Each structure stands twice: as C-alpha cells, then as structure tokens.
Amino acid sequence: MDVLYRKVGEKMVLKQEKNPAFVKFKGIEKRFGKILAVKKMDLEIPEGSLVTLLGPSGCGKTTLLRMLAGLEEPTSGDIYINGKRVNDTPIHKRNLGIIFQNYALFPHKTIFENVAFGLKYRNVPKSAIKDKVEKALETVRLPGVGNRMPSQLSGGQQQRIALARAIVIEPDVLLMDEPLSALDENLREDMRREIDNLQQELGVTTIFVTHDQREALSMSDKVVVMKDGFVQQEGEPEEVYNNSANHFVADFLGHSNFLNCTVAEKSDQFLRVTLEDDTALFAVPSGEFKSNDKAEIVIRAQKFKLGYQADYVEEQDMNAFFGKIVDRSYMGGEVSYFVELKSKQVLHAINFVKRTPYRRGDEVFMKVAYANCRLLKIDEKR
Amino acid sequence: MKNKAWKPWALLSPSLTAVFLLLVVPVCFVVVYSFWLRSPTGQDIPAFQLGNYAKFFEDFFYPSILLNTLRVAIETVFLCLVLGYIPAYFFYKTESRFKPFLMILVMLPFWISFIIRTLSWINILGDSGLINHLLIKFNVINSPLPMLYNEGAVIMGLLQYLLPFMILNIYVSLDGIDKSLAEAAKSLGCTEWQAFREVTLPLSLPGVSAGSLLVFVLTCGTYLPPMILGGPGNEMIANLIFKRVVGTLDWPFGSAISTILMLLLMIIVYTYNRYMGINQIFKTLSSK
Numbered sequence: 030m031d032v033l034y035r036k037v038g039e040k041m042v043l044k045q046e047k048n049p050a051f052v053k054f055k056g057i058e059k060r061f062g063k064i065l066a067v068k069k070m071d072l073e074i075p076e077g078s079l080v081t082l083l084g085p086s087g088c089g090k091t092t093l094l095r096m097l098a099g100l101e102e103p104t105s106g107d108i109y110i111n112g113k114r115v116n117d118t119p120i121h122k123r124n125l126g127i128i129f130q131n132y133a134l135f136p137h138k139t140i141f142e143n144v145a146f147g148l149k150y151r152n153v154p155k156s157a158i159k160d161k162v163e164k165a166l167e168t169v170r171l172p173g174v175g176n177r178m179p180s181q182l183s184g185g186q187q188q189r190i191a192l193a194r195a196i197v198i199e200p201d202v203l204l205m206d207e208p209l210s211a212l213d214e215n216l217r218e219d220m221r222r223e224i225d226n227l228q229q230e231l232g233v234t235t236i237f238v239t240h241d242q243r244e245a246l247s248m249s250d251k252v253v254v255m256k257d258g259f260v261q262q263e264g265e266p267e268e269v270y271n272n273s274a275n276h277f278v279a280d281f282l283g284h285s286n287f288l289n290c291t292v293a294e295k296s297d298q299f300l301r302v303t304l305e306d307d308t309a310l311f312a313v314p315s316g317e318f319k320s321n322d323k324a325e326i327v328i329r330a331q332k333f334k335l336g337y338q339a340d341y342v343e344e345q346d347m348n349a350f351f352g353k354i355v356d357r358s359y360m361g362g363e364v365s366y367f368v369e370l371k372s373k374q375v376l377h378a379i380n381f382v383k384r385t386p387y388r389r390g391d392e393v394f395m396k397v398a399y400a401n402c403r404l405l406k407i408d409e410k411r
Numbered sequence: 412m413k414n415k416a417w418k419p420w421a422l423l424s425p426s427l428t429a430v431f432l433l434l435v436v437p438v439c440f441v442v443v444y445s446f447w448l449r450s451p452t453g454q455d456i457p458a459f460q461l462g463n464y465a466k467f468f469e470d471f472f473y474p475s476i477l478l479n480t481l482r483v484a485i486e487t488v489f490l491c492l493v494l495g496y497i498p499a500y501f502f503y504k505t506e507s508r509f510k511p512f513l514m515i516l517v518m519l520p521f522w523i524s525f526i527i528r529t530l531s532w533i534n535i536l537g538d539s540g541l542i543n544h545l546l547i548k549f550n551v552i553n554s555p556l557p558m559l560y561n562e563g564a565v566i567m568g569l570l571q572y573l574l575p576f577m578i579l580n581i582y583v584s585l586d587g588i589d590k591s592l593a594e595a596a597k598s599l600g601c602t603e604w605q606a607f608r609e610v611t612l613p614l615s616l617p618g619v620s621a622g623s624l625l626v627f628v629l630t631c632g633t634y635l636p637p638m639i640l641g642g643p644g645n646e647m648i649a650n651l652i653f654k655r656v657v658g659t660l661d662w663p664f665g666s667a668i669s670t671i672l673m674l675l676l677m678i679i680v681y682t683y684n685r686y687m688g689i690n691q692i693f694k695t696l697s698s699k
Contacts, residue, residue, distance in 0.1 A: 047592040100594055120597045137613050146609075150600030198599065 038314050048111060051076035051234050052097065052202055057106035059258075066092040067320040068258040069106070075251075076111075079120050079228050083245040084255035085281070090238045093255075094204055097236065107133045110201055121150070126195030126233075128205040140166075140190055141175035149368035165197040166180055166190075168227065187217045192224070196231060203235040205227070209244060220303040225273065242282050246270060254278050273327065276405060284330035284365075286376045292322040292404075299330040299399050302326065306372045310348045312402035318410055326403050332401040334379035335366065351377060352396040354387050368395060413514045438673070455662055458497040463667035473651070473668070477675070480648040483562065484630035487569045492619065494570065500620075502578075502613075517575050529568050529639045536564055536640075543546035560642035568636030573629055577622040584618020585611070595615030620687045628676060648672050 050073035059067040074080045082090035095101040097108055101121030108115050115123055124298040134143050144162045153161065169189035179187055188208060195203060206223070209217045213290050225248040229237045241246055245252050253263040254277075262274040273279035276287065290302040290310070299311040300318060310342040312326050338351060355375060356367040364386050368380045380393055387393055418428075428590040445463055467473045498517065502510060520528060534560040536539045541556035558564060588611060596606035634649035641647075648668065655665035 121600050121602055125598055127598040129591040132593040135592060135610055147599035
C-alpha cells in the first residue's frame with residue numbers, strides 16, 4: 030500500500046499521480062503600508078513543474094515568492110504546500126530550497142560547510158552529510174571545491190554552489206529569485222539550460238521569479254505574467270506568447286505592434302475591422318466582439334513579410350500595409366525595421382537578414398497573415 | 412614619469428606632516444623627558460638614567476593603579492559590547508522610518524562637551540541627585556544610596572562616553588552583511604537565533620573587535636570620569652599622569668608613566684592584532 034500510495038493532505042493518492050496544485054495560493058494579499066503589492070491572488074502550481082513568475086519590477090512576483098518562502102507574512106489569504114496550509118509554519122520548517130539573486134553563500138564558511146549547512150540542521154549523521162554534499166557538488170559539476178571559500182569561486186560557480194546547497198536538502202519546492210540576473214549574458218544562457226536540465230532530472234517543483242521574458246519563455250512549463258499585483262495571464266509559454274490575453278502581456282513579451290480599430294462585421298472565422306484611416310483589415314478575435322466595438326489589433330514584429338512596393342502582389346488571407354522605412358537597426362541575425370505608414374503610425378518589423386537589406390527611405394509593403402493579427406479588447410484599466 | 416607610486420604619498424603628505432609634528436615629535440619629547448632627573452628644588456635636569464622607571468616599580472602602589480586601569484578597561488569593554496550590540500543590531504534590522512533620527516540620537520552625545528556630560532551624572536547619581544530624590548520621595552529608601560564616587564559611577568561615566576563608538580563600529584560591520592544570508596540560513600533550517608549565531612554574529616566580529624579595541628584604548632587613556640565621578644580608590648593611570656605633570660609639575664616622572672602606559676598599549680594592540688586581526692576589518696571593508 031505504502032509503495033503505491035502516498036498521503037496528500039488527508040487523502041491517499043497514487044504515488045505516480047502528480048498533484049496539480051502542489052503549491053496553492055488562495056486569495057492571497059499583501060499590503061505594505063498603503064501599497065497593495067499582491068491583490069487577492071489565486072494560483073496553483075503543479076507538482077514537478079517549473080513555473081516562472083514574470084513581470085516588471087514592482088509587479089508583486091518577488092513578494093509572492095517571499096510569502097511562499099515564509100519571509101513575508103501575507104496580509105490575508107492562504108498558502109498550501111502539498112495540501113497542507115503553511116501560513117503559520119515558520120520558514121525553517123517549510124523545507125524549501127531558496128536561491129537568492131546574489132547567491133547568499135556564507136562568506137565565512139567553506140563550500141563544503143555551505144552545502145552541508147541544511148543537512149546539519151536536519152540532523153543528518155556526519156558520514157551521510159559527506160556523501161550527500163559530494164553528490165550535490167557533482168550534480169552541479171563542481172566536484173572537489175569543498176575546501177575552498179566562496180570568494181575564491183567565480184560568479185557562475187557561486188551560483189552553482191547555491192544551487193547545490195538548495196537541492197541537497199531535497200526540498201519540497203525550489204524557489205529562485207532572479208537567480209541569473211547577476212551573471213553576464215553568455216554565462217546566463219548556460220546557467221539557464223543547466224537549471225532547466227537539473228530541474229527536469231530532479232523533478233522538483235520549482236518557482237522561478239524573473240523579469241527576463243527570454244528566461245521565462247525558454248525554461249518554463251508554465252508562465253505566470255504579473256503586473257500591479259495581479260496575474261495578467263498564466264499558461265504555457267507558447268500560449269502566453271501567441272495568444273496574449275491583453276495589451277500588457279502582448280507588449281511585455283516580445284515586440285508587438287498595436288493598431289486601434291473599430292469592429293465592422295464577422296466573415297468566416299475572421300472579423301473585418303477598420304482602422305482610423307478607414308483601411309479594412311481582417312483579424313482573429315480573442316473573445317466576443319460586436320459591430321462598432323472599439324478594439325486593437327496586435328501584430329508581432331516577427332510576423333511581417335517585407336517587400337518593395339513595386340513587387341507587391343495580393344495574396345489570399347493576408348493583410349497588407351504600405352509605408353516607408355524610417356529607421357532600422359542591425360542585430361546580427363536579424364534586422365529591425367521601423368516603417369511609417371500613411372497614417373503616420375510607425376510599425377516595427379523584424380526580418381532575417383537578406384543579402385540586400387532594405388534601406389532608410391525604401392518604399393515597402395508589409396504582409397501579415399490574418400491568423401497573425403489578433404484582435405484584443407481595449408483594456409479599460411490601462 | 413611613468414611610475415605614479417609617489418602620487419598617494421603626495422596626497423598623504425599634509426596629514427603625515429601633521430601627524431609627525433603634532434604626535435610623533437611630542438611623543439619623542441615625552442620619551443626623552445622620562446630619562447631626565449628632577450632636582451630636589453623642582454628643576455628638570457637633562458640626563459639619561461632609569462630612576463623614574465625604577466620609582467614606578469619601587470613598590471606596588473603605582474603598578475596596582477596600572478592593573479586597576481586595565482581591569483576597569485576590560486569591564487568597560489565587556490559592558491559596552493553587551494549594551495552596544497543590541498542597539499547596533501536593532502539599527503541593522505529595523506526598517507522604521509525613524510532610523511536616521513535614532514542614529515542621530517546615538518551620535519548626539521558627541522555634540523555635547525565631555526566634561527558637561529560627565530558632570531551631569533553627579534545630578535543623577537548624587538546623594539540629592541535624581542535617583543535618590545525619587546527613591547526617597549516614594550519611600551523606597553530612607554537615606555540616600557551611595558551611588559557616586561565609586562567604581563560603578565566611574566564605569567557609568569565611561570559607558571556614556573564610549574558606547575557610541577562601540578555601537579557605530581558594530582553597526583558599520585553589521586550593515587555590510589547581506590540580509591539574505593540570514594534568510595538563506597533560516598530557509599536551510601535555522602531558527603532566528605541559530606541564524607544569528609551561525610551567520611550574522613560571526614560576520615559582525617570585525618566590528619566587535621574594532622569597537623572593543625577602541626573602547627579599551629580610550630578607557631586606558633581617560634582621566635575625567637575617575638576624576639569627577641570616582642572616589643580616592645578609583646584612580647586610573649591617566650589621573651596619575653595628570654597629577655604628576657599638572658599637579659606637581661614633575662615632568663620626568665609623569666613622562667615615565669606615560670611611556671610605560673604607551674608601551675603596554677602597544678604590546679596589547681600588537682598582540683590583539685596578531686590573534687584577532689585588525690587587518691580583517693580592512694579586508695571586509697575593501698571586499699565590499
């Protein structure tokens with residue numbers, strides 16, 4: 030029985046069955062003086078998944094993480110870990126592995142002592158501590174540094190030691206607060222992949238806080254986009270990126286163009302809309318729209334196909350814009366073009382570099398498939 | 412010139428000159444004086460003899476005052492540590508918007524004359540001082556408690572003078588400690604107290620050691636609190652020097668006592684540095 034089943038709160042569930050709400054926030058709220066940092070939030074995090082909390086600074090993501098860690102007390106609401114309410118459990122009894130932005134290695138202790146720290150407080154016998162620490166150091170690919178002091182290691186190495194220290198205690202949840210932001214660009218990419226691999230290998234439920242959308246999109250099973258203490262959207266990276274729920278999410282992730290428009294009528298699966306200068310376009314609606322509703326079209330900068338106006342041929346199911354290139358910036362693999370339309374609005378397009386890139390002043394057309402034009406409701410709160 | 416090594420020395424030269432002329436030279440004079448003779452008529456005669464030093468160690472009277480000074484200094488250091496760490500730790504932890512105001516309160520005594528601050532204790536501890544007055548008024552006692560002119564009063568006077576030095580030294584050290592270290596310790600299973608013991612306390616030791624040394628050295632050289640608040644038996648070594656030089660104008664003997672105190676402090680500071688490592692302070696400051 031014990032082999033197949035395990036206890037989740039009061040229930041017995043099959044062992045291999047993953048708890049879809051391993052970490053659960055229920056109506057959680059946090060107030061700092063007059064500022065409401067997190068507002069009545071509900072969030073469920075499945076067991077064994079890597080979930081990122083993504084948002085600009087001040088969106089409440091770190092506060093949420095710190096409440097889960099027990100470093101901040103929620104003003105109201107409940108937090109559950111594996112079915113158990115942990116609001117009143119002090120931090121040292123929550124069995125969480127926390128990785129801080131600046132690693133927070135103990136500078137006066139050796140690497141071995143750092144990694145062994147949590148085991149010591151779990152009354153693990155000395156001989157077992159030695160084995161576990163060695164294994165953890167091997168897991169983060171830094172065997173044999175036990176006798177060194179943290180200051181003798183590079184930033185990336187210190188980060189790995191912090192990781193080893195957090196996983197060696199076999200935490201229920203691994204919490205990471207912008208762990209890569211102190212590393213330089215190239216190292217960050219490597220560490221990102223390493224954390225991703227390690228998380229999958231260990232299968233530990235991980236919550237990763239970041240303001241870097243690339244980090245969030247590349248490693249998460251689920252992205253939770255936050256702003257002003259609210260969840261704006263949660264879902265798989267592709268879902269959040271391609272079907273952004275509102276203006277903020279579409280704007281925050283990647284490069285998007287927004288065009289104000291009025292809904293005209295429904296035709297097949299697309300809606301016909303008109304721009305302010307009466308140009309007619311077709312777009313995919315997100316949600317219900319009525320005729321004459323004010324709305325906005327979101328188009329990703331990467332979805333445009335550019336060409337010289339002289340070569341323009343109409344294509345089926347493609348919207349077209351005409352304008353003049355007013356600016357461009359070369360970014361290695363691709364080029365950013367800024368195209369000014371007749372209406373004076375400037376659209377941003379990102380294209381792979383061709384043999385002869387367009388120049389400033391070139392008259393171009395921009396084609397985009399109907400399917401890549403998403404119609405969003407105008408967000409009143411914005 | 413390619414070698415720019417002289418630059419820092421050029422910048423340091425004004426202060427080095429000041430230190431040399433105002434400190435090193437006078438100290439050399441004191442050492443030279445300590446070998447002079449004092450004639451029975453009270454004249455100082457240049458000489459080179461160890462009579463003044465012999466006089467100090469002739470009987471137990473003078474060394475006992477020196478030992479007494481060291482004992483009081485150690486007691487003061489210990490009390491300053493206990494009483495200073497707590498407010499320093501509070502300043503480190505608090506997120507109160509009154510923190511700058513409270514910090515100014517710590518430094519406020521520096522703005523008031525040391526003599527006035529010391530004298531004011533007479534009005535608090537004296538027979539008709541505040542405490543005795545209140546205790547008698549509320550019938551707790553019948554006759555005033557003897558709180559003044561004893562070692563307790565001297566240490567009290569020393570504490571009010573030295574506590575800010577200790578608090579600020581410890582606070583500077585604490586302030587350099589990343590707060591997430593204690594949070595990390597707690598997340599790994601430490602209680603608040605264990606996290607303090609494992610992380611915060613050891614990392615604040617440079618400040619503790621610097622503050623302790625400062626308080627110790629300052630106590631050894633102070634003469635006002637024992638003079639104003641102490642009784643006849645509470646004399647410290649600096650009072651002795653003061654009496655010899657200012658009272659009886661016996662410069663040679665006063666200089667000899669000064670030299671002995673100076674040598675003793677140098678040995679103590681050197682040993683302390685060997686084992687406690689004052690260098691550590693500079694290391695922690697420069698690694699930030």
